[in-house]
Amino acid sequence: MDLSSALHLAIPELILAVSTLGILVYGALRGDKSAGTVAALCGVALIAAAFAAAFGGHGKVFNGSFIADGVALYAKVFIYIASAVIIVLGRGYFERLNNNRFEFPILVVLATLGMSMMVSAGDLIALYVGLELQSLSLYILAAFRRDDAKGSEAGLKYFVLGALSSGLLLYGASLVYGFTGSMNFDAIAAAAQANPQVGLIFGLVFVISGLAFKVSAAPFHMWTPDVYEGAPTPVVAFFAGAPKFAALVLLARTLNDGFAGLHDQWSQVMLALATLSFIVGGLGGLMQKDIKRLLAYSSIANMGYALLAMATGTAQGVQALLLFMVLYMIDTLGFFSVQMALSRKGVAVTKIDDLAGLSKINVKLTIVITVLCLSVLGMPPFSGFWGKFFVFGAALDAGYWGFAVAGLVASVIGAFYYLRIIKLMWFDGDKGEIDKSPFEAKWIAYAAAAFSFPVAMVALAWLYPLAANAVKSFGLN
Amino acid sequence: MLAIAFYIMAAVTVLSGAMVITSRNPVHSVLFLILAFFSAAGLFVLMGAEFLAMLLVVVYVGAVAVLFLFVVMMLDVDFVKLRQGFANYLPIGAVVGVLLLTELIMIAIAIADRGAAAGQSPQVYGPEMSNIEAIGRVLYTDYVYLFQASGLVLLVAMIGAIVLTLQHRVHVKRQDIHTQVTRRRKNAVEIVQVKTGEGIQE
Numbered sequence: 001m002d003l004s005s006a007l008h009l010a011i012p013e014l015i016l017a018v019s020t021l022g023i024l025v026y027g028a029l030r031g032d033k034s035a036g037t038v039a040a041l042c043g044v045a046l047i048a049a050a051f052a053a054a055f056g057g058h059g060k061v062f063n064g065s066f067i068a069d070g071v072a073l074y075a076k077v078f079i080y081i082a083s084a085v086i087i088v089l090g091r092g093y094f095e096r097l098n099n100n101r102f103e104f105p106i107l108v109v110l111a112t113l114g115m116s117m118m119v120s121a122g123d124l125i126a127l128y129v130g131l132e133l134q135s136l137s138l139y140i141l142a143a144f145r146r147d148d149a150k151g152s153e154a155g156l157k158y159f160v161l162g163a164l165s166s167g168l169l170l171y172g173a174s175l176v177y178g179f180t181g182s183m184n185f186d187a188i189a190a191a192a193q194a195n196p197q198v199g200l201i202f203g204l205v206f207v208i209s210g211l212a213f214k215v216s217a218a219p220f221h222m223w224t225p226d227v228y229e230g231a232p233t234p235v236v237a238f239f240a241g242a243p244k245f246a247a248l249v250l251l252a253r254t255l256n257d258g259f260a261g262l263h264d265q266w267s268q269v270m271l272a273l274a275t276l277s278f279i280v281g282g283l284g285g286l287m288q289k290d291i292k293r294l295l296a297y298s299s300i301a302n303m304g305y306a307l308l309a310m311a312t313g314t315a316q317g318v319q320a321l322l323l324f325m326v327l328y329m330i331d332t333l334g335f336f337s338v339q340m341a342l343s344r345k346g347v348a349v350t351k352i353d354d355l356a357g358l359s360k361i362n363v364k365l366t367i368v369i370t371v372l373c374l375s376v377l378g379m380p381p382f383s384g385f386w387g388k389f390f391v392f393g394a395a396l397d398a399g400y401w402g403f404a405v406a407g408l409v410a411s412v413i414g415a416f417y418y419l420r421i422i423k424l425m426w427f428d429g430d431k432g433e434i435d436k437s438p439f440e441a442k443w444i445a446y447a448a449a450a451f452s453f454p455v456a457m458v459a460l461a462w463l464y465p466l467a468a469n470a471v472k473s474f475g476l477n
Numbered sequence: 478m479l480a481i482a483f484y485i486m487a488a489v490t491v492l493s494g495a496m497v498i499t500s501r502n503p504v505h506s507v508l509f510l511i512l513a514f515f516s517a518a519g520l521f522v523l524m525g526a527e528f529l530a531m532l533l534v535v536v537y538v539g540a541v542a543v544l545f546l547f548v549v550m551m552l553d554v555d556f557v558k559l560r561q562g563f564a565n566y567l568p569i570g571a572v573v574g575v576l577l578l579t580e581l582i583m584i585a586i587a588i589a590d591r592g593a594a595a596g597q598s599p600q601v602y603g604p605e606m607s608n609i610e611a612i613g614r615v616l617y618t619d620y621v622y623l624f625q626a627s628g629l630v631l632l633v634a635m636i637g638a639i640v641l642t643l644q645h646r647v648h649v650k651r652q653d654i655h656t657q658v659t660r661r662r663k664n665a666v667e668i669v670q671v672k673t674g675e676g677i678q679e
Contacts, residue, residue, distance in 0.1 A: 003621075006622075010622075017625075021632075024636075061622075062619075062620075062621070062622035062623075063619050065622055065623060066622055101640065103636055103639075103640045106636065107633070107636065107637075107640075110632075110633050110636075113629065117626060125620075125623050126622070126623060126626075129623055129626045129627055129630060130626070132630050133626065133629055133630050133633060136633045136634060137633050137637075139637070140633070140636070140637035140640055140641065143641055144640070146640075146641055155641075175584065178588075197587060198583060198584070198587045199584045199587045199588060202580055202583070202584050
């Protein structure tokens with residue numbers, strides 16, 4: 001394909017790349033007083049890119065390193081929208097902190113560009129470059145409050161462990177290249193089919209480990225609680241959703257495109273990661289007192305469900321993954337915006353015990369938290385239930401009875417700490433007035449709660465065929 | 478002859494790599510790192526990739542390693558303190574290390590047994606085309622997407638360095654070239670007649 005048709009397929013990325021460069025120059029010239037304009041422009045660029053992705057064509061260009069197919073476009077649309085929401089949340093948050101630097105939205109857009117490279121990656125170099133573009137931006141965002149000791153610690157920890165995981169991934173990629181002689185997923189798949197060697201499988205395991213770190217699946221989850229606790233809340237809301245979705249789609253593509261013939265080998269690895277994530281996420285959450293740390297463990301457990309869906313290696317499994325992650329992203333966005341909406345005398349509410357008796361102070365936010373808790377613990381008919389329903393359906397059809405049961409047990413353990421929050425809020429004595437909630441955090445929380453029930457019921461009728469259609473591009477059965 | 482050169486340089490690379498992480502003095506570590514880069518550059522030359530070899534020397538030895546050396550010498554790191562927790566982490570570290578080592582040995586056996594890449598060797602261009610020309614032919618054509626994306630990664634690194642370290646202090650004297658250039662004699666110098674023994678007021 002010639003360059004113009006190649007560029008035509010990459011329009012969403014081009015919009016993001018070119019507009020950030022322009023906005024960056026504008027911001028650098030105008031200084032921090034332009035932060036509001038920069039944020040608005042970045043948001044517009046993301047929405048424009050989401051539209052371009054929604055109506056984008058399919059194809060494989062740049063020597064197979066860029067793939068625009070159903071799954072990539074589906075993921076891109078939701079990732080762009082999630083990032084735009086984060087820019088809105090972050091703008092208000094940093095403005096209230098008087099930490100009003102214009103680089104925040106620009107780094108979010110650059111991270112989003114990395115994610116969109118990841119979901120479109122068709123070879124190992126594109127995989128790595130996309131992942132690094134995303135991770136480097138996220139390291140900086142994690143340490144964005146550089147005067148805050150915990151924030152800097154979170155950024156440094158994330159950076160050091162992230163560098164280690166990138167090293168593992170690169171080593172794995174070099175082994176895969178060495179044993180197949182190609183970087184391209186199609187060529188790797190052909191070589192793996194013809195001659196599956198032990199070195200190739202080792203390489204695959206290293207690549208999976210590197211990516212498992214990025215989605216914080218156990219046993220590569222060590223960074224999650226500390227980073228969630230220390231990093232600024234809108235940044236954590238960003239971490240918890242879009243990058244994990246991108247890394248999971250990338251993993252699904254690597255495994256199903258590049259290593260289709262080795263399903264027996266990699267499904268074992270994925271099942272092991274999923275089971276460990278269930279255990280760590282379920283049990284680790286029980287002892288937490290901090291809301292953000294609790295959400296970190298909850299996200300570890302939820303990655304277990306996503307990996308379980310991926311382990312099946314069927315079209316149904318990938319479809320379940322796509323649906324689960326979109327529903328999960330909306331729930332976590334809601335959770336973190338509620339957390340940003342709550343503060344007492346200017347200090348953010350971070351401890352779970354501080355939520356006690358919230359129903360007597362602010363009924364609306366209490367209802368929002370209750371809905372989101374019920375949704376994440378998987379109570380029907382909330383959206384979280386449907387996500388898990390599709391995952392378990394795919395796992396059972398693939399014959400993974402034991403692992404589905406493990407997932408159910410983890411859900412039940414998780415239910416304990418969500419129910420505890422609900423009980424604290426509705427039945428315990430209150431701890432005093434809370435401040436007036438910031439406008440944008442409040443309304444995003446309302447919207448997320450409204451989505452998880454009842455909008456999700458309607459939206460799923462539209463999302464389900466969308467995901468089913470997207471998965472067709474993987475050519476699985 | 479080629480084989481001897483390869484084994485010598487490969488051995489030096491591996492040994493100096495091991496020394497980087499084992500030597501007690503961080504300055505020695507950096508020096509061993511430089512040695513490792515040099516011998517890796519030698520390996521590139523043996524493969525016929527002279528341009529990459531020179532790039533490795535210029536970029537990694539000339540810039541990166543020297544920067545490391547500066548950082549190591551400037552930072553006041555207490556290495557005794559850093560090693561304090563070492564014994565606590567030794568058991569789990571040893572388990573992970575032994576696992577990784579076993580894997581590496583298994584891979585090495587697999588390579589020795591069947592060879593990597595099913596007998597494919599890296600594509601070597603003919604003598605009529607130099608390394609630089611070969612890279613130049615694909616860098617802006619086949620790999621333009623990845624090349625531009627790498628540029629964005631570097632941009633992120635630059636933004637990060639500025640975001641995380643730049644402080645706008647208020648009472649800092651900065652150079653203002655415009656005022657320097659437009660400075661005239663009348664607003665800089667004043668000639669005063671001083672009477673002997675009286676001095677100047679003010």
